[in-house]
Amino acid sequence: MFIVDAHLDLSMNAMEWNRDLTQPVATVNQREQGLIDKPDRAKATVSLPELRKGNIGLVVATQIARYVAPGNQLPGWHSPEQAWAQTQGQLAWYKAMEDAGEMVQVNNLATLDKHVKLWTDGSDNTAKPIGYILSLEGADSLITVGHLERAYQGGLRAVGPAHYGPGRYAQGTDATGVMGPKGHELLKEMERLNVILDATHLCDDSFWEALDNFNGHVWASHNNCRALVNHNRQYSDEQIKALIDRGAVIGAALDAWMMVPNWVRGESTPEGMGCNLEVMIDHIDHICQIAGNALHVGMGTDLDGAFGREQCPYDLETNADLQKVTGLLAKRGYTAGDIENMMHGNWLRFLRKAWA
16 A cells, blocks of 8 residues: 655654664664663664655655744754754755655655656555655744745745744644734745645644634644543644644544553553554544544654654554554455545645645
């Protein structure tokens, strides 16, 4: 099954975790043995060879760099200019991967159709480049709204205005409050450039404000259901309905604390909490029941988004194991057409409409 994964922090892993993603996951983890600077050292699940092994030929790949004001204890950069520079370094890595033939940027209808044709032609994919759609997770690094057009020229096609905490253009996970004038200005510029709004991570106040003030295309690259795990990072049924009404696709995420309730970071284990890929299907099924169909869910795993095997389903060794999801969906009674839509068709339909 050809798979589209709508959220992978590839450049963050390459530039901040110093992982050579051209290597197999086993090689990445072997090189990290003994390192303790990050909790997921030697527990990575994602690399480019594993994507090919799992037939995951198209991904939404991020740039990410948070600005933190004085007093903000979250990790991040002390000025928007530093954050911008970090995202440009990440962009340089993607370009280096293109030069090496490892990846190829997909940024319009022609490149999308060409890339999907390549990956679905039935030939061996071990030498095919991974297609990536560039997305900005948190808009803090845009020094001014005018920088969005510069980023667009570099291939940026989706923006999530906030990440964790308070942001310069919107408020994110664990924060509260509205977007404000700068946020509204950003939304207008995104609409002008036909940049997709990624509603993921917006706090409730900013979420509703964004939907009320943005008339372009909206998706949620990696989100699960508040009805199953009660946290502001998740979507309420009301929010899920609003996204469905806007034609959005919601990517199912594989971060264990978002999948099962009462997860305690650093203490809970996937085995101890019963966190496996079946739990992912619970969240998918909840969205499908609200929608009345399987047209608004896709994969948006967030694997190696600052967590590894210590905090993802215990029956997933690498991201190639995403192929297991097709059988689990079939077990739940989803048709072959439903499964194709959830593994790739819904994202492709969304993009073809957005880029028509």
